[in-house]
Amino acid sequence: MLTFTEELLLLLGDEEGLFLPVKEHAFECALAGAILMDLAFAFRIDTDLQALVITDPTPTGNPMLDRVLEKISARTDVTDTPAWIRVLATEDAALIREQALDSLIDRRFLKRQHNRFLGVFRSVCYPTLDEAPLQAVKSRIEDVVSDEIPDPRDVALISLVDACQILPDLFPEWEAKQTASRLELLRKMDLIGRELTGAISEIQDQIIRAARAQAACFKRSLLTLALTASVAIIVTLLVPSIGVPDRYGLSLPAQLWFDGSWKQFSGYLLLVLSLVGLAIAIALKKQLLVWVSGSHRWRLSHLVLGIACVFTLFMHTGFRLGSNLNAALMGTYLTVLLSGALVGVVVGGAPRFKQISLNRIFAARRVLIRVHALALCPLPALLIVHILTAYLY
């Protein structure tokens, strides 16, 4: 029998062996929740509002579960379910995922395949070898949603999947409202043994809550960083260039902005930072970086790189906007940076713009991302000309 963790991983896999980007960053939390559900179904733990307690410390025989069980019994500082989901999501999710994947590979359901993207980015994907187990899991969920009387494990599975908010991705043909009311009904039915109901609903609750907290935290960081970037870019655009002192001798401004070697250093640093930023964006788009930690950290690091670019740009130019093609390069580059930062502001600030409809926010986000991508197109050509003229003339 598959564990919840394994079933969840099967469900998240797509045709290419990559994993669906789990909404609201619930992936680690869902993994943490899945393993707690596995333990609850194995009658090893129980939960209530105050604490998560071990009811039976005997090993289950599954090394993945036993390791977590051991950890729960060893740690006394973590007591309640939310805390445990947080701890497992941050400390153990990667290992849990690896162990579950190993187990699926051992059973020849999946295979591990190493790829290279553009010859540089290494990525691993897990194409399906055997469709049957996935179909079995999916049909179990379908059965639950149709009027069948579900098995307690099925109820637990669907609550887990629901917590991940991937039902619309798995079953696009389902009506969201109907599904929701059916799930609500199932939750009220006393289908699982009394000893499990509490645990499962508590775990599901906590998964959602933890995921939301993480999302809110992400959006807060996103907004802070994006606002920082926007302000820095607007300052770059509006503040007049910083002059150099009218004194002979080495001064930092004169060196930074008029010395060939410093200009080269800051220029190439800018190029490297931009390229890394671009690489992260491509990797995100191609889902090379979603893994366990989720994409949000990479999205944040994309933004951090953007901010680093603005500061390096200051180092390179001292707020000088240049003339002719250099001005065009500066304009294009700042457009890329500003549109990117504004995407961050829109996405990160979405929960705060209550009076604006979500549709509008999404539209703004789409337009900004397009501007971001469009402004990127002429950049390599302008940059090459900029570098060439620096050396040729």
Added chain:
Amino acid sequence: MFRRLMQAVLGVTLLGAAYVAVTMTVAGDRRMLLSGQTTYAHHQLEMACETCHGRSIFASAMTAEKSLNKNCRKCHEDELKAAKNSHSRKRFRNPRMAEYWNKLDARLCTTCHVEHHPEITRASAVTVAMDFCVACHSQGEQDIRTTRASHAGLGFETCATAGCHNFHDNRALFEDFLLGHAARPEPVRPAVHVLAARYLARPGPTDKALERGDAIAPPAALASPDVLGHWAGSGHAQAGVNCTACHAADLAEDAPKAQVLTRWIDVPPMGVCMACHKPQAKTFVMGRHGMRQHPGIAKPRDAQQGLARLGLSRVMPGWMSHWLSDPAVPTWMTVGKARLPMHADADPTMAVDCGSCHGEHNLDTVRAAVEACASCHDDPHTRSYFDSPHHTFWRLEQAGKAPPGSGVSCASCHMPKLEHHRQVRTTHNQNDNLRPNEKMIRTVCLDCHSLGFSLNALADAGLIRKNFAVRPQIHVPSIDWAVARSLSNPDAAEN
């Protein structure tokens, strides 16, 4: 829709990049590559990059720097030599000066004069801070503050800005010159510019003089009484230069009249003037008015050759290679291209050629000396001239109430009479005397003023704006210091 837009942007970028690549490797206008405004008058030739940047693409940074400097010297070396350059390149090329190479490398023009950086370009196109003297003259034996008591408390920013020293040209500023002129009193009025007086007193070639009836020209040309009258009253007629000398210049002087009229050119090119007035033409192309004809300017790159170099001459159609030709430096500077303030009603397309100041036929040197300048230039200095004592003297001279050479026109100071091989000529490089303005002292000011007065006046920017209408408000102490030093220590050096 978005995909289309993206493709369009990419397409435009690729086209643009291809065009830039072609302009860089084959030919075409490259002014969009300029990283900043070109300094001073250099903007007149900024379309001809190779004038300054003339080296192979793969040269090392040092070779590039050297080549750049070689091209600076191509146009500016003569004037530096004439200025007795106090910090000459050859002096600093001596390896014993190696210590100074790291401080302020005087072997390279580009140490202090970097192009395309308008933001840090100071007076005289200097791009290092104006206290640059501190680099070498603040230590050891060179520390002027310790070796000259008078200089003890001075800031280095004043060396080159107070009217005492220049980096290159100190011909009117060195100590012995100051001492030699210290005791000379202000000349008695009306003073006369010696060379101008000599020039005006030169005998004219009267035996060859022509009159209205001698003019050889087509009837249509002769029908204009203005033109004929202007010519008949001009120096050309007095010197026996007939219409044909310019309008049919390629014919022998004694060619039959009929032949002359068939070869008639209505508007002769300026080369015709230059062929006879060589010294004037030579100096004309050194100044901002005529520099677009300086022989040092790079010729436009040949598109066909550029294509052939890339092995493309066969694939590129003729019209395309024509379209890709380098923009040539226009022959003339025009009023509209000037960066100095010009009269709003001056025709922006008017070119600065011989005729624009002298007139085509009357060759009026009096108009050329004042009115011609003021017809385009419109700045406080020019406007104030007409209320200045200099202009009063000029009017008196023109009215015959003052001796020849006593008047001061624009040309008196900016295009002075100079003596070369015992011949007096008007220099047509109207900028030479201003780089730096102390250059004017020897060639102009001292004829009518004492050295002290001249130094004070030229150091007083406000006074220059007022065109010397009042007395200088600044006192340059250099003569006092030189005198004090020679008196305090008549037979021993201060150090």
Added chain:
Amino acid sequence: MKQIAVAVGFLWSVGVAMTTAWASEGVSYAKVADMLYQVMSANREVYTRVVVQRLTVDEKILTASEHFEDDASLPLPSQMFRFVAEAVLDNTEDFSYSLLSLHPINKKNGPATDLERQGLEHVADSPGESFYGEEELGGERYFSAVYPDYAVVEACVQCHNNHKDSPRRDLSVGEVMGGVVIRIPMD
């Protein structure tokens, strides 16, 4: 004036071409420097005797003075020597030379490197001897030779003793006034 300078410069270049050609065939740096010095001192002597002495003292047509252009006079022999040295540097970096002194009228002609000071002191202290050494300047190695420069005639002494910028005023004829420094890059 210029013609003379050009002519002297030309003679120099011929001398240089010959001496550097010898140097490449294995003549020692010291020998090359000695030969260059011979050309220099002969030229200087000829200018002093045939031009300056003849025109100013014998025929009394002209004078020689420091500000020869303003005074329409002849350049002093030491000025002539320096003009040619600078003219050589306009054309080549294969060698360079200068006329220096421990007590120069113009400070820029004082010793600028340790070796120059050492050499000038040596030729001042041991008359008749020249000084040879190697030094590194601007990242390159040079062979440097210093030859004594004597006050040959009264005019030299008088000018140096009376010039307002002269730090030493007790020179006498026959005394070492300074030295000629010749430098040859060693690569």
